[in-house]
Every structure is written in structure tokens, then in C-alpha cells.
Amino acid sequence: MIRPPFAQDLHRPRFHYLPPxxxxxxxxxxxxxxxxxxxxxxxxxFGALWGNMHWxxxxxxxxxxxxxxxxxxxxxSGSDDEKGVFSGCAVDNNGIPTILxxxxxxxxxxxxxxxxxxxxDDLMVWDKSDRNPVISRVPAEAHxxxxxxxxxxxxxxxxxxxxxxxxxxxxxxxxxxxxxxxLLAWEYLHPLLTGxxxxxxxxxxxxxxxxxxxxxxxxxxxxxxxxINSVIYFVGDYRGGQFTPHTTGILEHGCLxxxxxxxxxxxxxxxxxxxxxxxxxAELVRAGWAGVxxxxxxxxxxxxxxxxxxxxxxxxxxxxxxxxLGDMPLNGSTSLDTSGLWLDIKxxxxxxxxxxxxxxxxxxxxxxxxxxxxxxxxxxxxESVSVNTKLERREVPHGLYPTESLAMRILLDGSVVxxxxxxxxxxxxRVYPTETTRCQLTVFGxxxxxxxLDAWEMSSIWx
Ligand code: DQQ
Numbered sequence: 001m002i003r004p005p006f007a008q009d010l011h012r013p014r015f016h017y018l019p020p021x022x023x024x025x026x027x028x029x030x031x032x033x034x035x036x037x038x039x040x041x042x043x044x045x046f047g048a049l050w051g052n053m054h055w056x057x058x059x060x061x062x063x064x065x066x067x068x069x070x071x072x073x074x075x076x077s078g079s080d081d082e083k084g085v086f087s088g089c090a091v092d093n094n095g096i097p098t099i100l101x102x103x104x105x106x107x108x109x110x111x112x113x114x115x116x117x118x119x120x121d122d123l124m125v126w127d128k129s130d131r132n133p134v135i136s137r138v139p140a141e142a143h144x145x146x147x148x149x150x151x152x153x154x155x156x157x158x159x160x161x162x163x164x165x166x167x168x169x170x171x172x173x174x175x176x177x178x179x180x181x182x183l184l185a186w187e188y189l190h191p192l193l194t195g196x197x198x199x200x201x202x203x204x205x206x207x208x209x210x211x212x213x214x215x216x217x218x219x220x221x222x223x224x225x226x227x228i229n230s231v232i233y234f235v236g237d238y239r240g241g242q243f244t245p246h247t248t249g250i251l252e253h254g255c256l257x258x259x260x261x262x263x264x265x266x267x268x269x270x271x272x273x274x275x276x277x278x279x280x281x282a283e284l285v286r287a288g289w290a291g292v293x294x295x296x297x298x299x300x301x302x303x304x305x306x307x308x309x310x311x312x313x314x315x316x317x318x319x320x321x322x323x324x325l326g327d328m329p330l331n332g333s334t335s336l337d338t339s340g341l342w343l344d345i346k347x348x349x350x351x352x353x354x355x356x357x358x359x360x361x362x363x364x365x366x367x368x369x370x371x372x373x374x375x376x377x378x379x380x381x382x383e384s385v386s387v388n389t390k391l392e393r394r395e396v397p398h399g400l401y402p403t404e405s406l407a408m409r410i411l412l413d414g415s416v417v418x419x420x421x422x423x424x425x426x427x428x429x430r431v432y433p434t435e436t437t438r439c440q441l442t443v444f445g446x447x448x449x450x451x452x453l454d455a456w457e458m459s460s461i462w463x
Contacts, residue, residue: 006021006288006289009287010341010414010436010437011287011414011415011432011436012287012289012414012415013292013413013414013415013416014342014413014414014458014459014460014461014462015064015295015315015318015342015413015458015459015460015461016275016292016293016294016295016413016416017039017058017060017066017292017293017461018289018291018292018293019041019043019056019058019068019289020068021048021288021289022043022044022045022046022047022048022288022289022290023043023044023047023048023049023050023051023284023289023290023291024041024042024043024044024056024274024290024291024292024293025041025042025050025257025258025274025276025291026041026042026087026150026206026257026258026260026274027039027040027041027258027259027260027272027273027274027293028040028041028042028055028087028088028089028090028099028101028260029055029072029088029089029090029099029101029260030090030260030261030262030270030272031090031091031092031097031123031262032262032264032265033092033097033122033123034122035061035265036059036060036061037059037060037061037062037063037264038057038058038059038090038123039057039058039059039060039066039272039293040055040056040057040072040073040090040099041055041056041057041058041274041293042054042055042056042086042087042274043055043056043071045071047285048284048285048287048288048289048290049281049284049285049290052075052084053075053084053085053086053104054071054072054073054074054075054084054085055071055072055073055074055085055099055101056068056071056072057069057070057071057072057123057124059123062314062317063270063296063312063314064295064312064314064315064317064318064461065461066461069124070124072099072123072124072126073085073099073101073117073126073128076128079103079105079128079132080103080104080105080111080113080115080132080133081101081103081104081105081115081128082105083104083105083106083109084103084104084109085101085102085103085104086101086102086103086104086112086149086150087101087102087149087150087205087206087258087260088100088101088102088114088150088151088152089151089152089153089260090123091153091154091155091160091183093118093183096118096119096120097118097119097122097123098116098117098118098119098183099116099117099118099119099126100114100115100116100134100151100153100162100183101114101115101116101117101151102114102115102148102149102150102151103115103132103133104149108146109146110145110146112138112146112147112148112149113132113133113135113136113137113148114133114134114135114136114149114151114162114164114186115128115129115132115133115134116128116129116131116132116134116183116184117129129184131184134183134184134185134186135151135162135164135178135186138166139166139176139188141168141191142166142167142168142169142174142176143168143169143170144167144168144169147165147166147167147203148164148165148166148176149164149165149166149205150164150165150205150206150207150258151163151164152206152207152208152209153183154209154210158181159179159180159181160179160180160181160182160183161177161178161179161180162177162178162179162180162186163175163176163177163178163192163207163209164176164178164207165203165204165205165206165207165220165221166203166204167197167202167203167204168191168194170197171194171196171197172194172195172196172197172198172199172200172201172202172203173194173195173197173200173201173202173203173204173220173222173223174191174193174194174195174203174204175191175192175193175204175207175209175218175220176188176190176191176192177189177190177191177192177241179241189241190241192209192218192241192243193218193234193243193245195220195222197224200222200232201220201222201223201224201229201232202223202224202225203222203223203225204220204221204222204223205220205221205222205223205228205258206220206221206258206259206260207219207220208220208259208260208261208271209238209243210261210263210269211238212269212299212300212301213301215235215236215237215301215305216235216236216237216238216243217233217234217235217299217301217307218233218234218236218243218245219231219232219233219251219259219261219271220232220233221257221258221259228257228276230250230251230252230253231250231251231252231256231257231258231259231273232248232249232250232251233248233249233250233251233307234247234248235247235248235249235301235305235306235307246305247304247305247306249306249307249424250396251307251309251426252273252426252427252428253394253396253425253426253427254382254394254419254426254427254428254429255275255276255277255278255428255429255430256273256274256275256276256294256418256426256428257273257274257276258273258274259271259272259273259274259294260272260273261299268298268312269298269299269300270296270297270298270299270312271294271296271297271298271299271309272293272294272296272297273293273294273428274291274292274293274294275291275292275293275294275416275418275428275430276291276430277290277291277430278430278432279430279432283432292416294418294428295311295312295315295411295418296311296312297309297310297311297312297420298310298312302423302424306424307424308423308424309420309423309424309426310409310420310423311409311411311418311420315344315411316344318344318458318459318461319344319456319457319458319459320456320457320458320459321338321456321457322454322455322456323336323337323338323441323453323454323455323456324452324453324454324455325443325450325452325453326452327449327450327451327452328449328450329448329449329450330349330357330443330444330445330446330448330449330450331445331446331447331448332444332445332446333360333442333443333444333445334442334443334444335440335441335442335443336441336442336443336453336455338439338441338455338457339438339439339457340438340439340457341361341363341412341413341414341436341439342412342413342414342457342458342459342460343410343411343412343439343441343455343456343457343458344410344411344455344456344458345359345408345409345410345411345412345441345453345454345455345456346407346408346409346452346453346454347359347407347408347410347443347450347452347453347454348405348406348407348408348450348451348452348453349373349405349406349408349445349448349449349450349451350405350406350448350449350451351373351375351400351405351406351445351447351448351449352375352447352448353375353376353447354375354376354447355375355445355446355447355448356372356373356374356375356376356445356446356447356448357372357373357406357443357444357445357446357448357450358370358371358372358373358381358408358443358444358445359371359372359408359410359441359442359443359444360440360441360442360444361412361417361431361439361440361441362439362440362442363386363433363435363436363438363439363440364433364434364435364438366385366386366387367385367386367387367433367434367435368384368385369382369383369384369385369417369429369431370382370383370384371408371410371417371419371427372444373398373406373408373421375400375447377395378397378398378399378400379395379396379397379398380395380396380397380398380419380421380425380427381393381394381395381396382394382417382419382427382429384429384431386431386432386433386434387433387434388432388434389432394427394429396425396427397425398421398422398425400422404422405451406421406422407421407422407423408420408421409421409423412439413458414436415430415431415432416428416430417429417430417431441455
């Protein structure tokens with residue numbers, strides 16, 4: 001399906017999911033049902049700015065090609081969710097598709113309670129329970145009553161567990177743990193983990209908690225008021241309702257936020273995250289759309305218990321023209337004759353201790369984005385120059401062992417740049433060049449050997 005009103009808007013991604021128009025943020029309730037993947041998402045049907053939160057819906061056979069479905073959940077006036085249906089998850093309750101979400105009301109969204117809805121119609125039509133809210137009060141130890149949201153639910157034996165993201169006043173972000181036999185009556189247990197506001201955020205949002213092998217992983221999106229910040233993870237042991245992390249890391253350093261995970265029928269732990277815009281509200285309104293979902297990634301742990309990730313293999317079905325550079329020394333730059341702003345790139349470099357290397361996407365003389373790695377500083381960086389934003393540089397730690405090569409995966413899709421280095425450092429960027437008719441790809445390096453570079457031009461999922 002070509003989406004006509006935006007056919008000329010080359011900032012609009014072509015192989016990442018986004019709704020036909022208007023605002024989208026967090027992925028919600030991702031689940032595989034009878035073989036079909038369902039993606040729900042925070043959606044404002046009335047405009048390109050955040051507000052009026054509904055749950056939008058799309059389905060896919062392969063995590064890449066999506067079909068828009070009708071809105072799944074809308075606020076009900078006079079009810080607990082009259083100001084919005086906030087984020088949540090979906091579970092299979094013995095064959096009944098069930099959504100758990102946060103219902104909000106109040107001018108400042110000051111009442112946040114947890115609610116439930118079920119579907120008897122293959123996830124297209126949803127009925128809110130008349131038992132709502134299923135959790136109506138923030139635990140007293142929070143010492144605040146406003147931030148309490150984004151339920152994440154899983155089952156252990158016959159018992160359901162839920163995490164709700166929140167904060168403990170003056171302490172930091174937290175996730176409260178609950179348990180239930182039937183998804184309706186919930187017993188509060190204790191915080192599963194509490195952070196430190198000086199280290200990892202005033203409050204946490206959008207928790208995920210799941211096993212990988214014999215380890216358990218907690219992912220939270222950290223909010224340092226007034227800004228959303230980064231996505232962090234903890235890996236540790238989970239026994240008897242107690243989680244003891246031994247490893248922590250940053251899952252995302254850039255524009256990806258509020259990721260949600262699910263297990264599919266291939267036993268893959270899949271993650272989708274909201275890729276934010278970085279332009280002004282006036283520009284969003286002018287564009288008529290805002291927000292993109294990342295390409296789903298598979299998650300795993302490496303031998304040091306660090307979270308590693310890569311785009312799902314299904315993405316490769318979109319690859320068309322292939323450009324390749326083989327093993328060669330790099331002392332300067334080499335261009336490839338790719339065309340367009342839609343690329344999937346894999347590159348591997350061997351960099352000396354004083355070296356530097358990377359890739360530049362040039363849209364015109366004055367507009368480009370460079371993704372590079374600096375061996376001296378052991379940092380991954382993205383540097384963009386555009387007519388509107390001048391120079392913007394983001395630098396994040398990315399250490400390599402002396403024997404390790406730099407492995408970069410980069411997805412360029414209109415204004416979206418997803419960068420994953422050695423599967424463990426994720427830096428998602430946005431770039432809005434004024435000139436979008438061409439993109440010159442160049443690889444550069446000093447004291448570097450290029451092992452290989454493969455770039456594929458990507459087809460659109462809407463045609
Ligand atoms: N977005 C939702 C909240 C969540 C936040 C509201 C995270 O439920 O905490 O749109 O981006």
C-alpha cells in the first residue's frame with residue numbers, strides 16, 4: 001500500500017513501521033497470535049503531537065510487512081481512562097487475548113491505575129473489563145501517587161506476575177512487583193528493583209522482565225524529568241521473587257525509547273522500540289506524522305552477560321542491489337555508488353590503537369551524517385551537519401578488546417539511522433536533510449584495515 005499523502009516526503013521511513021499519519025510513541029502489547037505478529041502502539045489519532053493516547057494496531061506475518069488494523073483501545077469518557085489509554089502489554093490467558101494497560105485521568109494525568117481488556121475476536125475488538133481498575137493505588141512506599149504505569153505481565157507455573165514502573169520519591173526509579181491467580185485480583189509484593197535518581201533516572205517507565213538461559217533481564221526506560229533519557233538493563237539472578245542484578249548496561253544511547261519485548265514461536269526474545277523524532281513541534285505538525293518503530297531486534301546475552309542484539313533476519317528479504325568492498329587497507333576514504341536513503345549496511349574493520357574509521361552519508365555539500373569509531377577514545381560517535389541543525393555530535397563509550405574487530409550494522413531509512421556496534425552498543429539517530437534526492441555513501445579510515453563492507457539498497461514495505 002503506498003501512502004499517497006506522504007509519497008513525496010523522503011524523511012518518512014519506507015521499511016520501518018509507522019501509522020498512516022499522526023503521532024505514535026511506545027510499542028504496546030506486542031504478541032504473536034495464531035502465527036501473526038500483533039503490534040499495538042501509543043497513538044494520537046487527532047494530530048502529529050503527543051496527546052489523546054489510544055492504542056493503534058497493526059499486524060504482520062513476518063515482523064517487517066505490516067497491515068494497519070482499526071484502533072484497539074480508546075479512552076472512555078467518564079471512566080478511569082478518560083484522559084488516555086497508556087502503555088501496557090498483551091498476554092495469552094488460556095486462549096483469551098488479554099491486554100493490561102494503564103488508565104489515566106486528571107488534568108495532569110495524576111490518576112494512573114492498571115486496567116484490563118480482552119478480545120474474543122482475534123485481537124481486533126477489545127472489551128474493557130467491568131472489574132477495572134485491577135490495581136487502583138500506588139504502594140505507600142512510593143511516597144508519591146502520580147507515576148505508576150506500563151504494566152508488564154508474565155506467567156510462572158500457574159501464577160501471573162506484573163511489574164509496574166514508578167518512582168520512590170527522593171530515591172529514584174522503581175518497578176513494583178505484584179502477583180495474581182487470575183489477572184484480576186492482584187497482591188502487591190515488593191519493589192523488584194529500585195534505582196538511584198543520581199545514576200539512572202528520577203523514574204522508570206516501560207519495564208520488561210524475562211529469562212535468557214539461567215539469567216533474568218530487567219529493561220527499563222529511564223526518565224530524568226523533564227526529559228526522557230536512556231534505556232538501561234540489569235542482568236542477574238531471580239529466585240523466589242527476588243532479583244539480584246550482577247551486571248548493568250545501557251541498551252540504547254540515542255533516540256530509541258520505551259522498548260517492549262516478546263517471545264515468539266521460534267523462542268526468540270524480540271524487542272521493538274519507539275524511535276523518537278528530534279525536530280520541533282512545528283515541524284512535526286507540518287509533516288503530519290511523528291514516531292517510528294524500530295526494526296524488531298533479537299536479544300541475547302554474551303559471555304560477559306551483556307545484552308546483545310541484532311535486527312531480525314526477516315529484514316534481509318527487503319534487500320535489493322548489493323554493493324561490496326573486500327579486504328583492503330584504509331587510509332583516506334572510498335565511495336560506493338549506492339543511491340537513495342534506504343540502506344542496510346554491514347561493515348567490519350580492524351583498527352590500530354591510534355586509528356579511526358567509519359561511514360559518511362552525504363546528502364549534499366552541506367549536509368551529512370558520519371558514524372565513526374575512535375580507537376584512542378574507544379568511542380562510537382555520530383556527527384551530523386544539516387542546514388537546519390548545524391553540527392550535532394553524540395559520542396558514546398564503545399570499548400573493543402585488543403583482538404576484536406569493529407563490526408557495524410547500520411540501517412538508513414529516510415530520516416532514521418539505526419546503528420548497532422558489535423551487537424552491544426546501540427545508537428539510534430535521526431537526520432532530516434533538506435536535500436533528499438541523493439545520498440553518497442563513503443567509508444573512511446586511518447590506521448585501519450577494512451575487512452569487508454556490504455551495503456544493500458532496501459525496498460519499501462508499502463509497495
Ligand atoms: N509513554 C506512555 C506512558 C509511558 C510513556 C504515554 C513512555 O505509558 O510511561 O504515552 O514513553
